[in-house]
Amino acid sequence: xxxxxxxxxxxxxxxxxxxxxxxxxxxxxxxxxxxxxxxxxxxxxxxxxxxxxxxxxxxxxxxxxxxxxxxxxxxxxxxxxxxxxxxxxxxxxxxxxxxxxxxxxxxxxxxxxxxxxxxxxxxxxxxxxxxxxxxxxxxxxxxxxxxxxxxxxxxxxxxxxxxxxxxxxxxxxxxxxxxxxxxxxxxxxxxxxxxxxxxxxxxxxxxxxxxxxxxxxxxxxxxxxxxxxxxxxxxxxxxxx
Numbered sequence: 001x002x003x004x005x006x007x008x009x010x011x012x013x014x015x016x017x018x019x020x021x022x023x024x025x026x027x028x029x030x031x032x033x034x035x036x037x038x039x040x041x042x043x044x045x046x047x048x049x050x051x052x053x054x055x056x057x058x059x060x061x062x063x064x065x066x067x068x069x070x071x072x073x074x075x076x077x078x079x080x081x082x083x084x085x086x087x088x089x090x091x092x093x094x095x096x097x098x099x100x101x102x103x104x105x106x107x108x109x110x111x112x113x114x115x116x117x118x119x120x121x122x123x124x125x126x127x128x129x130x131x132x133x134x135x136x137x138x139x140x141x142x143x144x145x146x147x148x149x150x151x152x153x154x155x156x157x158x159x160x161x162x163x164x165x166x167x168x169x170x171x172x173x174x175x176x177x178x179x180x181x182x183x184x185x186x187x188x189x190x191x192x193x194x195x196x197x198x199x200x201x202x203x204x205x206x207x208x209x210x211x212x213x214x215x216x217x218x219x220x221x222x223x224x225x226x227x228x229x230x231x232x233x234x235x236x237x238x239x240x241x
Contacts, residue, residue: 061120064102076102077109089146094138103128104135 011018061067064080072080083105087098096104099121107117118128 061102061106062099062122064099075109076105078105086143090138090142094134094142096135096138100131100135101139104132104139107132 064072064083067075067080069080076083078086083098083102087101090096090101091098103117103121106112106120107114110117114128114132115125118125121128121131123131
């Protein structure tokens, strides 16, 4: 009978009731006006079994149409009609089934663990994890862009052609002017301005003066200077090099 009894009311084999136990059961039944024969007990067990089977059928989430409307919204957060509309939006380009969408909505709605919800849908936890992942991806990639604003992917998709053409046209324009200057010795230029080290420090500072030689050396190519001069400069009194 799947219950525990003390040894005082069991026979020596430890399984059957002894005479004291039967007398006690009969006394309790008379005192509480409980009189059940074997047939009545059998009918009671049959009724209990039918009630359990009916409740189990209502708890079978593989048949969503059998779930009562009030409990449907409590479990999934939306009505069965809304679930049908949601599925119609994603079924054409998506891979998730209607059952997967329902399982994912229950996961979001109830906050239960995946193991608990997987047992309701009679699935293993590993399969259930992949099951609801397809629903999540379909909702994010298909339903959200249609109803909750645009995504960065849509912006890039709509503007990539424009961006590419703009960058391509920039390559054809002369944004900078390349100039090549010959390196001449100072002694060959008669009117070249000459300053002492102290005078140069007053103009450019000691730090810039000490780095000038190495900085110029980085721009030498075969003994000649190479500069890039901006074609359009915002400052008319200066030339960007």
